[in-house]
Amino acid sequence: MRWALLVALLLALAGCASAPTAPAGADADMQARSDRFVVVAVANPLQRLPSRAGTSLSSYGGTPRYTQGEQAARVLADVARRHQLREAAAWPIPVLGVHCVVFEIAPDASRDAVLAALAQDAQVQLAQPLHDFEPLATDAPGVRYDDPYLPLQQGFLALGVPQAHRLSTGRGVHIAVIDTGAQTDHPDLNGRAIALHNLVDERPAAALAERHGTEVLGLIAATGNNGQGIVGIAPDARLSLYRACWYGAANGRARCNSFTLAKALVAVLASDARVINLSLGGPDDPLLTQLLQQLLRQGRSVVAALPADGLRRGFPAGVPGVISVAATGQADGAAPLQAPGRDVLTLQPGGRYDFASGSSMAAAQVSGVVALMLSAQPALDGPAIAHLLTGAEGRPWTAQQLLALGKAAPAGRQTAAHNFR
The missing domain is CATH 3.30.70.260 (ACT domain)
Structure with missing residues (x-):
């Protein structure tokens, strides 16, 4: 219920860098023996x-x-x-x-x-x-769906997204997703203009239909009203996928490292993305932190998955200014911001649909909500978005109280419930 109230309130208020170079085979060595x-x-x-004036x-x-x-x-x-x-x-x-x-x-x-x-x-x-990093998702039992079934999108419905879509679908907002590869020609993504960047190896990014990135893209922006599959939180947002993570042959788990993530962040700095989704986590990393701080100083919104222990630490969740998201119920609800992250229906490679769990999924949905907010209120910046989502008071509100509070508050200072369920 709080998600529905929050989304309704928020929508009612309605440098340059050179590409890294590496000798042949070096990327593979770094991935195998970091x-x-x-x-x-x-x-x-x-x-x-000299360049054009203004920034x-x-x-x-x-x-x-x-x-x-x-x-x-x-x-x-x-x-x-x-x-x-x-x-x-x-x-x-x-x-x-x-x-x-x-x-x-x-x-x-x-x-x-x-x-x-x-x-x-x-x-x-x-x-x-x-450093090595990894996406923060957990595998769900092998229940798979071949056909569209919107009622199974419990998180989507709990967020009040169908109601929010009357006001905003994320149009005009650019979301950068730093993750594994994805099946961008999935039936629920096919036809979407998704800019692809493979920063792991030399293979064409369009040919790398990897699971975690497919899951995250599906939750953020699966096509709506196409008669099949599911609907993303921000189905009309503009997407860029930066493949900085890959699946290892040994254990089948996805990994990233400081080098690939730095390449991705530098590339995002050279883009106009206003929302950056990082559904991954690892140790503190000085270089990556500096790059992320630069994005935050530019007023962009960075959404990250909270580690499994529910503590806001490491990269990227521990970087001040980052919107860190836990799965609902993770760490007994101790996290400041939570979203649905257990058995969430999303896309899978091979044109399939299945359930996925973890704070990766929760973060992806919050990135979609941020895009809805920015589409409805383009003047908002990253700090204002973070304030709205975390809520300075952090206490529950009724629908009437939320709407009255939002209408009365000065721009950029609206307050919202802190625990999305």
Whole structure:
């Protein structure tokens, strides 16, 4: 009920970067043996070439104008020589003023010892492990559906989305999803203009019909009123999928790492996406945190899945300003923001439908709700959205109280219930 009240209230109120480069085979090595690699950043003091005046979200997608400077090249060569490192991938991140390199450590070296030495190196601005991350979903029993059945979308109905769609379907809002690949020609996504970016390997992104990304895209934006399947929260939003995670052959689980996620975040910084969905989690990561903070400073909304223990920590859920979402009932309801995340009907590769569980699914639905809000109120920014969703008072309201509160509150300061059920 609170979801329906919240959505009704909210809708009634109605730099540049160069692409990373890696030697052939380096990406596969990093994916298979991440514990043998470190991420190092050094200052890259370059002057930006003249560009058009003014800055806005729509201007972020301009042509890259940065390369590795001579000073950074010399420093990195010295660092590699002193610490016996071999370059595996490198790319400038102009928004942070650094040049990043993924180095492979010597075969007989301890990564902890190498990182400790790098931390004492005055020429190094950042040194960290090549962290691994994973999508935060759990597999559901193998009940599968071949035919559309909207009544099974209990989370969708609990959110009051059918009512909200009378006012907004997410049109005009760009959502960036950083995840695994997805079946973008699924019957419930077929025909949608989805920009695809494979940042893991050289394979065509359109050919990678992976499960987790398909589930997340389906919840956010499955096509409505097409006579089949399910309906997404924001079926008219514009979508970009950044494949930064992949499925391992050994255990069948999806993984990401610091390098692939950094590439995705840099690419999103060069886009006009206003909503970024990160249904994944892992340890604190200094480089990824800096990139995410840059997105937040630009007023974008970043929605992340809360770890299974329900604690707001690690990357990305622990980064201040991120809208961190738990599955309803996760960690005894201790999380500040919850959404349906148990046995949620969504899309599966092969043109199928099935249930999925986890905070990944909860975060995807909240990303859809954020798109509805932005479509109805384009002037809202990330902090205003976060305030509305988390609710400063955090107490339940009746429908009349919510509507009266929303109408009386100044723009960007509306208050909403904090626990979505």
